[in-house]
Amino acid sequence: MFHLAELASYNICSRCAGRIFAYHGHGLTNVERGRYLQFAIGCELGNPDFSFCDEDKCKLCHGIFKKFDDIYSLVMKKVGDAQFSTFLVGSVFPEDTMMMEEEMQRKFGSSGESIKKEFNREFGKFFSMKTGTEYRQDDPDLSILVNAEYLFVEIKLRSIYVYGKYRKFRRDMPQTRWIHRPDGDTVESIIGSVMIRHSGGTNYYLHGSGREDVDVRMLGNGREFVLELENPARREFDLDQVAREVNEYHRGIEIFDLSFSDKDTVSRIKLENHKKVYDALIVSDGLIDEERIRKACAELNGKNIYQRTPLRVAQRRSDLIRTRRIDSIDLVGVSGNEAEIIISADAGTYIKELVSGDDGRTKPSLSEMYGAPLNVKELDVIKICRGED
Ligand SMILES: [Zn+2]
CATH class of the missing domain: 3.30.70.3190 (Alpha-Beta Plaits)
Structure with missing residues (x-):
C-alpha cells in the first residue's frame, strides 16, 4: 500500500499528479483530481500550504500543456492553406518521461492514463475548437505528430485518389515513370503533372488496372487507373477541367470518366482480370x-x-x-x-x-x-x- 503523501517528494504538477489516478473520480479533469490530491496530501502532512509545482517546472510534462498556442502555430505553418475537415493527433515524449510515468503509476496503484493519451486528447480538443474541424481516428484528412521533447511537428495530409480511364495513342511511352528516364513522357507524368497543379501536393502515383507495353497503344474503351496525390492542398477541384487540360495537351493521352475515389478502388482495379x-x-x-x-x-x-x-x-x-x-x-x-x-x-x-x-x-x-x-x-x-x- 502507498501513502498519498509520498507524491509530495516528486517535482510534479497537479495535472501530472491527477493523471496518475485518472481512473478515479469520474467526470473530473486531471487538473481537478490533482487539486483534490493536493488538499488530501496537505492534510496528511499537516501542511496547509502544500502544493504541487507549476507545470513549467514539472519533471514529467515540462509545461507542454501550456504550449498549445505555440504548437498550434507550428502545425498551421506547415498546413498552410491546405484544406482539411478531420484530423488526428499523435505525440512523441522523451523516453525518461515515459519511464518515470510508468514507475509512478505502478507505485500508486496502476490506475492512471499516459501523458500521450492526455496530450493527444487535450490538444485535439484545442485544435478542434480553433479550426472548427473534427477529431477522427480513422483515415483523417490531416495527421499531426507532435514531438514534445524538441517541440516540432510533422504533418501528413491524406492522399486523394482520382479514378478515370485513359487512352494512349503513342508507341513510345511507358505507363509509369522510369527511374532511369525520369524526364520522358509517361501516362503517369502527363496526367499527374496536370492534377498536381490543381490539387497542390508533393507527389503522385498512377495505379493502373494492368499495363500495356511501351510500344503498344491503348485504344477503344480505355484502361482504368487511379491517380494518387500525396499531401494535397486542395481535396476537391474541377475534374472536367483536368480532363480538358490533359486532352488538349496533345501528348498522346486522353482521359475520361474521372471521379473522386478512394484507396479501396486501387486494390479493386489492380485485381481485375478482364479479357x-x-x-x-x-x-x-x-x-x-x-x-x-x-x-x-x-x-x-x-x-x-x-x-x-x-x-x-x-x-x-x-x-x-x-x-x-x-x-x-x-x-x-x-x-x-x-x-x-x-x-x-x-x-x-x-x-x-x-x-x-x-x-x-x-x-x-x-x-x-x-x-x-x-x-x-x-x-x-x-x-x-x-x-x-
Ligand atoms: Zn506536469
Whole structure:
C-alpha cells in the first residue's frame, strides 16, 4: 500500500499528479483530481500550504500543456492553406518521461492514463475548437505528430485518389515513370503533372488496372487507373477541367470518366482480370499466304495456349508456365508480307509471343500453326472487356 503523501517528494504538477489516478473520480479533469490530491496530501502532512509545482517546472510534462498556442502555430505553418475537415493527433515524449510515468503509476496503484493519451486528447480538443474541424481516428484528412521533447511537428495530409480511364495513342511511352528516364513522357507524368497543379501536393502515383507495353497503344474503351496525390492542398477541384487540360495537351493521352475515389478502388482495379481484344499487325520474312494464315488463325480459336514467361520480361516476373485461353483470332486482311489480325484473349496473354512462339516458350503459337516465323510489328489494345458496354 502507498501513502498519498509520498507524491509530495516528486517535482510534479497537479495535472501530472491527477493523471496518475485518472481512473478515479469520474467526470473530473486531471487538473481537478490533482487539486483534490493536493488538499488530501496537505492534510496528511499537516501542511496547509502544500502544493504541487507549476507545470513549467514539472519533471514529467515540462509545461507542454501550456504550449498549445505555440504548437498550434507550428502545425498551421506547415498546413498552410491546405484544406482539411478531420484530423488526428499523435505525440512523441522523451523516453525518461515515459519511464518515470510508468514507475509512478505502478507505485500508486496502476490506475492512471499516459501523458500521450492526455496530450493527444487535450490538444485535439484545442485544435478542434480553433479550426472548427473534427477529431477522427480513422483515415483523417490531416495527421499531426507532435514531438514534445524538441517541440516540432510533422504533418501528413491524406492522399486523394482520382479514378478515370485513359487512352494512349503513342508507341513510345511507358505507363509509369522510369527511374532511369525520369524526364520522358509517361501516362503517369502527363496526367499527374496536370492534377498536381490543381490539387497542390508533393507527389503522385498512377495505379493502373494492368499495363500495356511501351510500344503498344491503348485504344477503344480505355484502361482504368487511379491517380494518387500525396499531401494535397486542395481535396476537391474541377475534374472536367483536368480532363480538358490533359486532352488538349496533345501528348498522346486522353482521359475520361474521372471521379473522386478512394484507396479501396486501387486494390479493386489492380485485381481485375478482364479479357482483352487486340489489333495486331504481323509481319513475315516472305509474302504471307492468305489461305494458310486464315487456317492458322482458325486452329487457335477457342484453344488454350501455354506460355512460359517471355525472356524479355524474365527479370521482372517469375519463370512460370501460364495457361491462357485464346477466344478468337480473326484475319482482317493480308498485304504483301504483312497481315492484320484481331485477337480476343485472356488477361495476361503475351500477344507478341502468341504470334512469334518465343523460341518454343509459347505453345502452340501462330508461327507454329502457319509454318513460318511471324512477328508482331504493331499492337493495339482495342477493347478491355469490363462488361460495362
Ligand atoms: Zn506536469
